[in-house]
Amino acid sequence: MEEAMHAARHEAQARLLGYVVEFDDSHALLHACETVRDAGYTKWDAHSPFPVHGLSDAMGLQPSRLPYITLAGGLTGLALGLLLQWWMNVKDYPYLISGKPVFSLPANIPVIFELTVLFAALATFAGMLVLNGLPRYHHAAFYSSRMVRATDDRFFISVEAVDPLFGAEATLDLLKTLGGVGIEALEARDEA
Numbered sequence: 001m002e003e004a005m006h007a008a009r010h011e012a013q014a015r016l017l018g019y020v021v022e023f024d025d026s027h028a029l030l031h032a033c034e035t036v037r038d039a040g041y042t043k044w045d046a047h048s049p050f051p052v053h054g055l056s057d058a059m060g061l062q063p064s065r066l067p068y069i070t071l072a073g074g075l076t077g078l079a080l081g082l083l084l085q086w087w088m089n090v091k092d093y094p095y096l097i098s099g100k101p102v103f104s105l106p107a108n109i110p111v112i113f114e115l116t117v118l119f120a121a122l123a124t125f126a127g128m129l130v131l132n133g134l135p136r137y138h139h140a141a142f143y144s145s146r147m148v149r150a151t152d153d154r155f156f157i158s159v160e161a162v163d164p165l166f167g168a169e170a171t172l173d174l175l176k177t178l179g180g181v182g183i184e185a186l187e188a189r190d191e192a
Contacts, residue, residue: 016185018141022154023156028155069131073127078112085112144184
C-alpha cells in the first residue's frame, strides 16, 4: 500500500508549456505567421530549415539594436586606441626623433583601426548573447517530437504559454484555423 502511494506521489504530472503547429511549405508558414501576429501574440516563434524571405515582416519583428551596439563598440575602440597612443607618445615617454612631431595621426592609424575592429567584434558578440537571451539551455519546443524535422524539411510555429494572450482552448482554436498538418501540445513532465 505504501509503495502504491509513493508511486502515485512521484507519478509525472503534465504541465502545458505551449503548442507547436507544423506546415508543409514556407508560403503556408508566412500566411500563418501573419495570422498569429495579427491576433496579438508576442511570445511565439517561427522555425524553418532555411531562411524564408519576408518571414521577419510576417512576424512583425522590430529592427535589431545590434548595429548600434556594434557602432558603440567600434567608437570605443577608436577612442581608446587614439588615447592610448597619444598618452604613450606625448605624456608617458615623449621621444623626439630628428624634429618629427611627438604625436602624428597617420603613424597611429593601424593601431586605431585594429582596436576599432576588435572592440566592434567583441561588442557584437556580447550584444548577440544578451539580445538573444543566451545562453539558454532549454526551451519548451524541445519537448516536441515533431520539431526534429525543423532542420530538415518542415516549418513550425511555436506559441508559448507565457504569452499574455495564451489560453489553452483559444490558442488551440486559432492554431487549428492556420491550416497546419499537425498540432502538438508542449508538455513538461514534473515529478510530484
